[in-house]
Amino acid sequence: MQVTSELVGNVHLVTLDGELDASNVTYFKEMVLPLLASPIKLVIDLSGIRFIDSSGMGAMISCQRHAAAVGGRLKLCGMSPEVRASFELLRLQSILDISNTREEALQSFA
Amino acid sequence: MNSLPAVEKFEPVAASDVVSANPRIIWWLKAISRAISVLAMTVGALVVIGGVLDIALLKNLLTGQETASPNAAIAIGLIGVALWQLQDGEADNAGEVQLKPRHRLARLCAMGAALIGLVTIAEYIFDRDLGVDHLLFAEPQSSVGTSMMDRMAPGTAVSLVILGGALLQMSRRMEHWSTQVLALAVGWIAFLACLGHLYGAELLYGVVCIGGDCEATSNLPRYAAVALPTALMLGLLAYGLLASRPHDGLMKIISSDSTGGLVARRILPAAIVFPTAFGWLNVSLLDTDFIQPDLGAALVAGIDVIAVGGVLWWSSWSLYRIDVQRRLTERELAQVREREIEIGYRIQRTLLFDYPPHDLPWARFAALTIPSDRIDGDFFDFLVHTDRQIDVILGDVMGKGVPAALLGAATKTHLLRAFSHLIAIGNDRASLPEPKDIITLANSHIANELIALDSFVTVCYARFDLDRDRLIFVDCGHTHTIHYQQQTGNCVLLAGENMPLGLDAHEIYTQYEIEIMPGDLLVFYSDGVTEARTRTGELFGVERLVDLVQTHADLDPEELTKRLRAAVEAFSGSGSFADDLTCVSVKLKEHRLPGPLRRAEMAISSDLKELAIVRDFVEQMASKGVLSVDKVNSLKRAVSEAASNIIIHAYDRRPDRRIELDVEVFADRVVVRLHHLGMSFDPQQVSAPKFDGSQEGGFGIYIIAQSVDEVRYYVDDRGRNCIALVKWADQPDERRSHDASDI
Structure with a gap:
């Protein structure tokens, strides 16, 4: 799995590519959680993610809690139907801010 | 196989095996007894010497009177000799003493003393002077001739006769209780005499004036008193007699190291000393003018209560402490036993139990066993030979608890050993040994041991042969397996005629074959099921069990087993049973269904x-x-x-362990199984x-x-923890027609 991070205006954009599971979730957290130490606007683009398991989704919850703790904001976007099904299994659509596309997510922060 | 001798039955334990005499007390008692006999001999000798040499001090040693007859002293000396000779009397088995010279001497002395007493009594009765009173010292001391006053007192004479008799008896039968009763009688007479002297109650020590006023009728018969030294000496001799046999009769308790001995040693002296002391106090107070007599009696009674109460409390406190100690020890022993049972239970549950196979396509298995007291004497085993041949063994060892559990494990081991032995010597290694041969061989190995242990094992050995649709079974005196036939909807009991294992080492076992069909159900069980009882003693019985099986034959075996347990518990009104209770159910399924398309x-x-590789594999x-x-x-x-x-979780993140996966793709579903050897976890x-x-x-x-x-x-038949996942092609509600899943 690849994690790339860039700044679009005042919004941080993290793009994931590959499969997020228990084997690389620690790597993901190490890359993303430091960003959330300050109150930023963060978009995580999951369009490159083919599979996410429960630990991957747990990491998303963790990101959400870190952002909320310092007054930052988090949006997820670009989920494939399969990934979306996983999130809905855990009813995460109700506690995570999920946009359909990256553009939609960036626009809503603008 | 070498046979050990039969297990010995426990001998009943005698009191003497658990309570022994306190050696220190025994030593003291014997020493005192010896000292008393020496004292008596010395006194006798001194009086005789005093008489011969006419030394007044010695002569009157026992009586304190000028006019004493030396007979009492001589008799006491003789009894002292007899007692000395009879110390350490060793009795043979019959309790009869082998006569030795010293025993003869003892008899002679005892007879002499008794004779002196008897003659004196005769003198009193017939009122005649037979001359014994001055046998030794010919010259009468009294100037008025032999008077009654020179004779020994009647109490002394009686005591001497009794003591002499007791010693005679002792010389004949060393350990007879009668000697001790006689000694007690003398002790009591002597004690009363002492009390008489102490309290000034003349009647008690024997000065009796017959005919009223002694002063007025001085020529009427007057009996001499038992002098205080004589009384003391008689009392000591009685005590010496008792103390010379500290192991026997009444003394057994006093010398024992039991709590009874402790209490006796504390309370008996108090029982003698306190009444004596307080009686004396009472009498003394009466003689003084300090206190009113009734007030004095009240005060004495008050002090008496404190003293007696104190001794009783002291003894009770000792008893209390001993009792507490004993209970603590008992509790500790119980805990040790409890811990052993707990460990045994865990060993049995973890190492000795076999789990029914879960992944055979043609049958569903369920097993249940409830030990009556945690350790189980029932056992079962599943031998999966091929995926179409499997043996189910269910056994019940006579008895329960740890010995039964060990016998169960041993029987299992011997069945397996017989099985592998038969395979090794068989010509055709591809075919399995017959159940009847396995049982016959195993029985020949263990029967003699079981006979020596007074135990036996009932077993049902059943082989499912799916290639021929047959069940082959050997019934060794076991409960009759229930066979529910789906085609007819009826239950049949499968009975053989063989004896249990462990009755005859030469027994040849026979096997039976029946046809089995998909949908059939077989229920193996131990008699703990059918012999479960209500409180009123009514048995659960085979009929109730058959009814239950018939009613619930369509259920999954797991569910059926749960119902069975609930039914037996409801019937007996309890979750625990008098006997180990075991049940194995096997539900046959359509085994000619199409197998997997791919595996x-x-x-x-x-x-x-x-993980990614696993997902790819499943997806592919x-x-x-x-x-x-x-x-x-x-599914992925x-x-x-x-x-x-x-x-x-199961491997605690250790990366060097193995996980084995298999995927079976059927026309209508995909089954994935993951096997591992890590910690099992309970999703519940x-x-x-x-x-x-x-x-x-x-x-x-x-x-x-x-x-x-x-x-x-579940745990699979190779002992691996297994997670099986099934994904059907249809929606769940569309596949009602399917039988339960083929995991």
Whole structure:
């Protein structure tokens, strides 16, 4: 799995590519959680993610809690139907801010 | 096989095996007895010497009077000699003493003393002077001739006769209780005489004036008094007699190291001393003018209560402490035993129990066993030879508890040993040894040992042969297996005619064959089921069991077993039973169903990096036509979570372990099994996840349950923990017609 991070205006954009599971979730957290130490606007683009398991989704919850703790904001976007099904299994659509596309997510922060 | 001698029965334990004499007390008692006999001999000798040499001090040693007859002293001396000679009397088995010279001497002395007493009594009775009173010292001391006053007192004479008799008896039968009763009688007479002297009650020591006023009728018969030294000497001799046999009769308790001995040693002296002392105090107070007599009596009684109460409390306190100690020890012993049973129970549950196979396509198994007291004397075993041949063995050892459990384990071992032996010597290694041969061989190995142990084992050995649709069984005196036939809807009891294992080493066992069909149900059980009782003693019985099986024959065996347990518990009104209770049910299924279209296995190391490989493997196998893309994704998700759980929880993140997977693709479903040797986990223990964002982990079990149609956690027949996942091609409600899943 690849994690790339860039700044679009005042919004941080993290793009994931590959499969997020228990084997690389620690790597993901190490890359993303430091960003959330300050109150930023963060978009995580999951369009490159083919599979996410429960630990991957747990990491998303963790990101959400870190952002909320310092007054930052988090949006997820670009989920494939399969990934979306996983999130809905855990009813995460109700506690995570999920946009359909990256553009939609960036626009809503603008 | 060498046979040990038969197990010895316990001898009943005698009191003397658990309570022994206190050696220190024994030593003291014997020493005192010897000292008393020496004292008596010395006194006798001194008086005789005094008489011969006419030394008044010595002559009157015992009486304190000028006019004493030396007879009493001589008799006392003789008794002292007899007592000395009879110390350490060793009796033979019959209790009769072998006569030795010193015993003869003792008899002679005892007879002499008794004779002196008897003659004196005769003198009193016939009122004649037979001359014994001055036998030794011819010259009468009294100027008025022999008077009554020179004779020994009647009490002394009686005591001498009794003592002499007691010693005679002792010289004949060393340990007879009668000597001690006689000694007690003398002790009591002497004690009363002493009390008489102490309290000034003349009647008690024997000065009797016959005919009223002594002063007025001085020529009327007057009996001499038992002098205080004589009384003391007689009392001591009585005590010496008792103390010379500290092991026997009444003294057994006093010398014993039991609590009874302790109490006796404390209270008996008090029982003698206190009444004496307080009686004396009472009498003395009466003589003084300080206190009013009634007030004095009240005060003495008050002090008496304190003293007696104190001694009793002291003794009770000792008893209390001893009792507490004893109870603590008992509790400790009980705890040790409890711990052993607990360990035995764990060993049995973890190492000795076999688990029924879960992954055979043609049958479902369920097993239940409830030991009556944790350790189980029932056993069962499943031998999976091929996926179409399996042996089910169910046994019941006579008795229960630890010996029965060990015998059960031994029987299992011998059955397996017989099995492997028969395979090794068989010509055709491809075919299995016959059940009857296995049983016959195992029985010949263990029968003699079981006979020596007074035990036996009933066994039902059943082989399911799916290639021929046959059940081959050997019934060794076991309960009759219930065979529910789906075709007729009836239950048949399968009975053989063989004896239990352990009755005859030469028994040749026979086997029976019956036809079995898909849908049939076989229920093996121990008599703990049918012999469960109500409180009023009514048996559960075979009929009730058959009815139950017939009614619930369509249920899954697991469920049937639960119902059976509930029924027996409801019937007996309790969750625990008098006997071990065991039941194994086997439900046959259609085994000619089409097998899997494809099957593949793979093994991974327990490294999280392998998860992606597992998902690819499942996707590859499952996605060719049978399941929709969504269903493949769901299955993949479940398998990934299961593998992840195994690595993280069962293997505690150790990356060097193995996980074995197999995937079977059927026309209508895909089955994935994950096998591991890590810690098993119970999905029931996992709490339901919270979806409010407060929880970041612990969703795995939930995801698995939501993503596939069936999940089963079990231990497979190779002892591996297994998670089996089934994803059906149809929606769940569309496959009602299917039998239960083929995991």
